[in-house]
Amino acid sequence: MQPSFSLEALEKENLGETVYGRLADALMKGRFAPDARLTIRELAQSLGTSVTPVRDAILRLIQDDALVQKSAREVRVPVITPERYREIRMIRLKLEGLVARETALCAGAADIARLRDLIARNEQAIADRNWTGALELNQTFHFALADIAGLPLLRSILHRLWLQMGPLIAEAYEPGGRVMIVHHHELLSAVEAGDADAAERAIASDIGDAADIILERLTARLGTSADAPGARH
Template sequence: MDYEFKTIDHNNLGEVVYLNIAEALIKGALRPGARLKIRDLAQEMGTSVTPVRDAILRLVHEGGLLLKSPRDIRVPVLHRDRYLEIRAIRLKLEGLAAERAATTADAADIKRLEALVSDNERALSACEFARATEINQIFHFELANIAAMPILRGILHNLWLQMGPVISAAYEEGGRTMIEHHYDVLDAIRKHDAQAAKQAIREDIMSGGGVILSSKALSQEE
């Protein structure tokens, strides 16, 4: 496992450990099938095993991790049907976020989105796929932030616990397919065109979904 977990302080320890691992899942730093070891995580984050174990169990409950046995904790390989269900939900929720963001975005919001699109393009051009995957996730979440919809963002957090590793596994294969509709989203938000922004993010999800469905990132068996 190449991802380096952050060393944490001990204020609100359990929540910080949880967020540390959740972040790695959401931004695609952990791939489907990757194995996590509680003691290794505790050592890397500079804490005892108890908060790590608690965080793992919470993520198992949320669908972000799979507990095959007490010593075998894995990033799930998402089943195709489960992926399709999550995609259908994302189409609705992220479409709503983009629609609302187009009506509320100010100049500073648009500047942040422009920077993310440019950074993602540079990362892809440099074949820095881990970085590109992370920026992709930030772009999607930024729409919910601009829309000022914290409940929706919380739901996306749970969905992306499961989606982050899958997107990461397919991102290199997808290449620019994974970001080309971000330009359309950005253009719609610049124009404050809510319906165009909604349509563009839905097309982005469907386009990336085509790559994911044709890749080996999903399981065909329960």
């Protein structure tokens, strides 16, 4: 009986991780809009599983600040304030700047080819107005940098930030168009040249230009001014 029990426990653990991974991936890639209401039963039906692993995954995402519990039965994607977004942006500039530097210093030919392919596919998705595909490729590109840089701990920190950022980037991607990808070309050139300083500048420009669009949408939704005191760091 003992081997059977152990196998069952492992299967449940894998299922829980799979459900968490699917929901986290959907958030990072903007599949859920800010303030979207999520129900455990509907998510379970969509994923083809029972409610228990979905409930457990949602509790983990609430702990990650990726979802908020409004009531016993209501879970929503948070509507991030401009102030919170600016804090996330400031952290991203530091952490992703480090990632870009390390990528430029250690990327090999296969890594550069991988980045070039992601950019080309993203350009095509934008040209085709395939915003879902473009968003996925954008997120994949940013996390590919952390993989190439060999910084798994930093990648896990970025994972939590992107859980909160995904819905915001999704809202801004179509209005932003090629602004959301133009600096990826600069970053690739810096990585090819092994220029860490240029790579850090490129990722800062990428985050900064997207931030202008995101903040405009955030402040419009909340009826606040992006130029109010303390609006910029």
